Amino acid sequence: MTQRSSRPSRPDRPHPPRRRTGPARPPVEDPARQAALDTLRAVRQRDSYANLVLPGLLRDRRITGRDAALATELTYGSLRAQGLLDAVLTSCSDRPLSEVDGAVLDALRLGAYQLLRTRVPAHAAVASTVDLVRAAMGSGAAGFANAVLRRVTAQDEQGWVDEVAPDEETDPIGYQAMANAHPRWIAQAFAEALGSRGEPLRDALVADDTRPAVHLAARPGQCSSDELAAMTGGDVAPYSPYGVHLEPGSGDPGDLDAVRERLATVQDEGSQLCAVALTKAPLEGPDERWLDLCAGPGGKAVMLASLATLSGASLDAVEKAPHRADLIRKAAGDLPIAVHVGDGRESGLPAGSFDRVLVDAPCTGLGALRRRPEARWRRQPSDVAPLARLQRELLTAALELVRPGGVVAYVVCSPHLSETVGVVADVARRTGAERLDTREFFPGVPDLGDGPQVQLWPHLHGTDAMFCALLRRPA
Numbered sequence: 001m002t003q004r005s006s007r008p009s010r011p012d013r014p015h016p017p018r019r020r021t022g023p024a025r026p027p028v029e030d031p032a033r034q035a036a037l038d039t040l041r042a043v044r045q046r047d048s049y050a051n052l053v054l055p056g057l058l059r060d061r062r063i064t065g066r067d068a069a070l071a072t073e074l075t076y077g078s079l080r081a082q083g084l085l086d087a088v089l090t091s092c093s094d095r096p097l098s099e100v101d102g103a104v105l106d107a108l109r110l111g112a113y114q115l116l117r118t119r120v121p122a123h124a125a126v127a128s129t130v131d132l133v134r135a136a137m138g139s140g141a142a143g144f145a146n147a148v149l150r151r152v153t154a155q156d157e158q159g160w161v162d163e164v165a166p167d168e169e170t171d172p173i174g175y176q177a178m179a180n181a182h183p184r185w186i187a188q189a190f191a192e193a194l195g196s197r198g199e200p201l202r203d204a205l206v207a208d209d210t211r212p213a214v215h216l217a218a219r220p221g222q223c224s225s226d227e228l229a230a231m232t233g234g235d236v237a238p239y240s241p242y243g244v245h246l247e248p249g250s251g252d253p254g255d256l257d258a259v260r261e262r263l264a265t266v267q268d269e270g271s272q273l274c275a276v277a278l279t280k281a282p283l284e285g286p287d288e289r290w291l292d293l294c295a296g297p298g299g300k301a302v303m304l305a306s307l308a309t310l311s312g313a314s315l316d317a318v319e320k321a322p323h324r325a326d327l328i329r330k331a332a333g334d335l336p337i338a339v340h341v342g343d344g345r346e347s348g349l350p351a352g353s354f355d356r357v358l359v360d361a362p363c364t365g366l367g368a369l370r371r372r373p374e375a376r377w378r379r380q381p382s383d384v385a386p387l388a389r390l391q392r393e394l395l396t397a398a399l400e401l402v403r404p405g406g407v408v409a410y411v412v413c414s415p416h417l418s419e420t421v422g423v424v425a426d427v428a429r430r431t432g433a434e435r436l437d438t439r440e441f442f443p444g445v446p447d448l449g450d451g452p453q454v455q456l457w458p459h460l461h462g463t464d465a466m467f468c469a470l471l472r473r474p475a
């Protein structure tokens, strides 16, 4: 049980300034924090993706080495932890954060993150944040930031969690959600998928809150995982026959020779396993035509096309968004992939004409939150139902496009039951498709539960939380 700390009496809560006071100073000499702050602003104002904005900023400003590493840690960390940071900052401010200027709030989050979750000394975290605020907003805002952050220093992270989280005994999911900086509804969805509220949920949320390794996939037929590991200094992955892991923060993997020369792609090991599983299910009769029904930007299509080429099959790829179809063509290079721009639900491709079909359906992406720092606070519970409807329709279309006896892999990067077993059970019932024991096609991978589907987890497998179910169209 969590003991709630009795809070020491505090000085009056600081009031945020209503408007700028005093002249702004020239930019501070703190390129790492300035880059982090500018990225937070882009994410807040323009709904940008931090992992697209920050690398560009670092490149343009020629920020490298330790400064680049610090900027990355502070940016991604502040975004991941936003809900927890905001709960703490709310406790330290006399008015709702919605009334605090957005630029000041970005800086406060950056400062609070340093205080609660890094080893940056408290005085440096406060002073550097106050400098950033002064440079951008003037001395009134700087005074407000200083007062709020000084109050944050009153406790460490655990102390604040005990204060702002729901009681662990009466609301274990709410407590774990706050302690591990996840929205409650996502922690609830994880708990339902895990069938547990206790240790497994905590382990899953902790792993989801940790910066992941970069995963590479050696291109089948071009390079082995041993060769790729030797070329990149990485480690051969534990489960995927093509996988290599690189340390988190090993730089932009797009700069690696192996990636530039198309010997490897950047791809989560879980995605590799799902694509390979589709190719392993036994088939009676021809095995010549494969289809990727939701293919952009082409990660799994490249893996499938490489394997298809080795086994004498061909790959068609459907993608609804034209710019993502272009990405497939670009990723394919000289691999023969027939790319079709269109809706997978009515692709116009002949029914019953494919031997294997992948449906890597659009989803909430709750399984890849560790790779998209801001995503967990953007997604809403109301996103789930329309996606689940689309997923059912796409899976139904796939079972029409595959020939009798052919195999469909339904894959999502989410453990949410409405997107996973809910979709598969419903479509299998309505179409009469046979659900295969998918675990057989993930050889050597432990902790796959009772089947027949496979749910991977960051805390168990070191992969994104990918879901995969193989179905066979009745002969």
Ligand SMILES: C[S@@+](CC[C@H](N)C(=O)[O-])C[C@H]1O[C@@H](n2cnc3c(N)ncnc32)[C@H](O)[C@@H]1O
Binding pocket: 271, 293, 294, 295, 296, 297, 298, 299, 300, 301, 318, 319, 320, 321, 324, 342, 343, 344, 345, 360, 361, 362, 363
């Ligand atoms: C999860 S992503 C696929 C990732 C891809 N398989 C890979 O490994 O790189 C889902 C893709 O489906 C596309 N999509 C969304 N609705 C679609 C539809 N109705 N038909 C076909 N593609 C669709 C999205 O644009 C997105 O590119």
